[in-house]
Amino acid sequence: MSVTERLGLVDMDGFREDVRAFLSTSLTAEMREAADRQAGIYADPDLARDWHLTLYQKGWITPSWPVAYGGTGWTAAQRLTFEVECAAANAPVLPAMGLQMCGPVLIGHGTDEQKARFLPRIRSAEDYWCQGYSEPGAGSDLASLRCRAVRDGDDYVVNGTKIWTTHAQFANWVFLLVRTSSEGPQQAGITFLLAPMDSPGLTVTPIISMSGEHEVNQLFFDNVRVPVALRVGAENNGWEVAKYLLQFERGGAAAGGRPLRLLRSISALMQDAAGEPEHVVHSPQFRRRLTLLEIELSATMWTQRRALSAVASGDPMGVTASSILKLKATEMTQMASELALEALGPFASVDQSVAAVGPVAGRSVAARYLNMRAVSIFGGSSEVQRTILGKELLRR
Amino acid sequence: MSDAQESRAILKDMLRRMLSNRQGEGDMMARWRQLRDELGLLAAPLPEARGGLGGGFADSALIAEELGCWLMPVPFVATSVIAIGLFDALSREDLSDQVVSGDILPVxxxxxxxxxxxxxxxxxxxxxxxxxxxxxxxxxxxxxxxxxxxxxxxxxxxxxxxxxxxxxxxxxxxxxxxxxxxxxxxxxxxxxxxxxxxAPDAVIGRGEADWQRFEAVLDRAMVATCAEALGLMRAMLGQTVDYVKQRRQFGKTIASFQVVQHRLADMLIEVEQAASVTAMAVQALPDPIAASTAKARTSQALRFVAQNAVQLHGGIGTTEELALSRYFKRAMLLETQYGSAEQHLARVERLREVERSLIG
Missing domain, CATH: 2.40.110.10 (Butyryl-CoA Dehydrogenase, subunit A, domain 2)
Structure with a gap:
């Protein structure tokens, strides 16, 4: 069994070779090097755009979408293979908000007009989306959100705030959850809207993360008018739409993507330390932890592969898989970022945003360690995921 | 209360009063001068005959812990523990006095x-x-x-x-x-x-005996670093307890969730274990095994407490705005300062092997 097979990937009809051939010619050395310098959750817009358009021209930008909307028609295993190969080749991490969140939501719940208007522009990178879900008082308890939309003629008038909005400063559109009713259960009064970021009354305030970077924001809605035509799904049915998206957010992408990219930087640091026998990366303890991480990675990739077939056959695994995969992706990402930190050693204390110091392979390591603290918090915290799993298990 | 305990309590109280209302203000040199000159921080651990409180290294650990608690990363360990420690060990009290007076600041x-x-x-x-x-x-x-x-x-x-x-x-x-x-x-x-x-007089130590003295000083620096880490941990745990008591989700404070309570309990256990190995190492000095034991265990605890403090704060815990993020980054530094957990575990193993072979 080859390494990639252990990661849950079987080469079918030379598919993997095709992907590799494409990556070796289209993913330029400049892009790979630029991707090495990225420390955030997603690649910076310029880099992301270069890679996005490369995939778009190849026809591979939205493999998971139905063929009618621009999908590739690949099997689930092929899609995973593609993602893993991209991660292994150090392709930039594309923002998920349009491609993996808003796009699938519109395909599942949008009107024909919405689909025709927005889907092509997500694919072509003409639109840049951000996600307006969390609020200062509604994090893990998302359903308690209070950002309010009141119907006024053909518009909703939106007032309130959204927080942790990744890349809102680059986005021209936001999809958001708003409260349209206070009657009945909280979940039953939520509506899903789309709004242009240049809407009058909508302002963006930066939030600087502890790595010193500006990746997330707070949005303020002051009497922002959103046409009813930009509502996705029925009024007060937004929670169903959101749940669909959350499932996608948690289990849609290859769980091994981030850990694989971090493992690359660990390998580079190990090479850098080759001539230094006292370096921690040569210790059996470090090697053992690396091996344990690699084992977890292959287990998780196979969990994902099994989940993809289980969904098709109605197996209960399909229900729990998205939480399992979110948890495992999170834990592996954080473990890999810790191992990278240890592999870098004392230079991890340097603020590399001021001056580049120490091994080239270590430049993004500390910032990534800091930024990856958030992966166990966003998209449903690890505590929330475990509650979902426990409840589901006890419900059976 | 013994004299030593009493003077330690006074020192701690003075430190708290000075540090509690100066967090994050002014440049580090100004803050350091104030601590050095107004509080006499560098003299405190020295014998009474030299103007100190006579509390010795226990006072150094106490000061380091308070500095950690209030996130005051002044060069206390570098000067008080390492420079003065080494100069005294080399019988160069003349140099120590210059450090105490602020005439020199060696790092x-x-x-x-x-x-x-x-x-x-x-x-x-x-x-x-x-x-x-x-x-x-x-x-x-x-x-x-x-x-x-x-x-x-x-x-x-x-x-x-x-x-x-x-x-x-x-x-x-x-x-x-x-x-x-x-x-x-x-x-x-x-x-x-x-x-x-x-200059020839720049050579202040030479040969194996002096080197052993220097290594013993570094062991003390390691233990003082553990004490500072302990202060950081206590502060991070305190901030987290305060936060979970006021943060509400699902109609109640998140402190009412058992998963949160258990995590806090695990953090507390780590803090107490770190406090214990640090106290043990303070007592056991100049035992290098105790020093490395403390650094290894405290570094582990520090990572656990820092990571979980952020986790329990949720999104706000990952922002620069919150003081917690500055504690978190200081904790990252202290984790590897004078050696990481892994390196000190290896040192403990190495030294224990030697010990066993001597016992036969």
Missing amino acids: PALMEDGRVMRVRPTATMLREEDGVLRLRGRKELVEDVDMASHLLVPACADRSGEPLLLLLPAALPGMGWSRYRLLDGREAATVVFDDITI
Whole structure:
């Protein structure tokens, strides 16, 4: 069994070779090097755009979408293979908000007009989306959100705030959850809207993360008018739409993507330390932890592969898989970022945003360690995921 | 209460009062001067005959813990524990007095290769030629270089290979400096000695006996670092307890969730275990096994407590705005300062092997 097979990937009809051939010619050395310098959750817009358009021209930008909307028609295993190969080749991490969140939501719940208007522009990178879900008082308890939309003629008038909005400063559109009713259960009064970021009354305030970077924001809605035509799904049915998206957010992408990219930087640091026998990366303890991480990675990739077939056959695994995969992706990402930190050693204390110091392979390591603290918090915290799993298990 | 306990309580109270209303204000040098001159922080651990409180290293640990608690990363360990500790050990009280008075501020320049924490020098060479001393080599990650007047530099003699301890003025001509910033906002540098000439009296220690003294001083620095880490942990746990009691989700405080309570319990256990190994090492000094035991265990605890403090704060815990993020980054530094958990576990294993072989 080859390494990639252990990661849950079987080469079918030379598919993997095709992907590799494409990556070796289209993913330029400049892009790979630029991707090495990225420390955030997603690649910076310029880099992301270069890679996005490369995939778009190849026809591979939205493999998971139905063929009618621009999908590739690949099997689930092929899609995973593609993602893993991209991660292994150090392709930039594309923002998920349009491609993996808003796009699938519109395909599942949008009107024909919405689909025709927005889907092509997500694919072509003409639109840049951000996600307006969390609020200062509604994090893990998302359903308690209070950002309010009141119907006024053909518009909703939106007032309130959204927080942790990744890349809102680059986005021209936001999809958001708003409260349209206070009657009945909280979940039953939520509506899903789309709004242009240049809407009058909508302002963006930066939030600087502890790595010193500006990746997330707070949005303020002051009497922002959103046409009813930009509502996705029925009024007060937004929670169903959101749940669909959350499932996608948690289990849609290859769980091994981030850990694989971090493992690359660990390998580079190990090479850098080759001539230094006292370096921690040569210790059996470090090697053992690396091996344990690699084992977890292959287990998780196979969990994902099994989940993809289980969904098709109605197996209960399909229900729990998205939480399992979110948890495992999170834990592996954080473990890999810790191992990278240890592999870098004392230079991890340097603020590399001021001056580049120490091994080239270590430049993004500390910032990534800091930024990856958030992966166990966003998209449903690890505590929330475990509650979902426990409840589901006890419900059976 | 014994005299020592009483004076320690007074010291702690004074420190708290001075630190509690000055968090994050003014530049580090101004804050350091105030602590040094108004509070007499450097003199505190010294014998009463030399103007101190006579509490010895226990007072150093107490001060370090308070500095950690209030996130005050002043060069206390570098000056009080390392510089004064070494000067006293070499019977150079004249130099210690200059540190106490603020006339000099020496910082250690320990690492020849920033990738590994190895103190014993192999590439920082001192050569004697026609009665002139010339130094060649480099040191990475020298901290607080913006405040330092002198560097404390371990080197080796080029012919004999014997270890040397040098005290060099930071302004010595011919030193190459590349400066950068650390995650906790302090300044550090890589310093290159490109065949520079040094004065004969810059050599303050020489030979194995002096080197052993220096290693013993570094063990104390390690334990003082554990105490500072303990202060950080106590503060982070306290901030987290306060936060979960006021943060509401699902119609109740998140403190009412058992998963949150259990996590807090695990954090508390780590803090207490770290407090215990640190107290043990303070008592056991100059035992190197105890010092490394404390550093290994405390570094582990520090990572756990820091990570979970952020986790329980949720999104707000990952922002620069919250003081917690500055504690988190300081914790990252202290985790590897004077050696990581992994390195000290290895040292404990090595030293225990020697001990066992001696017992037979």
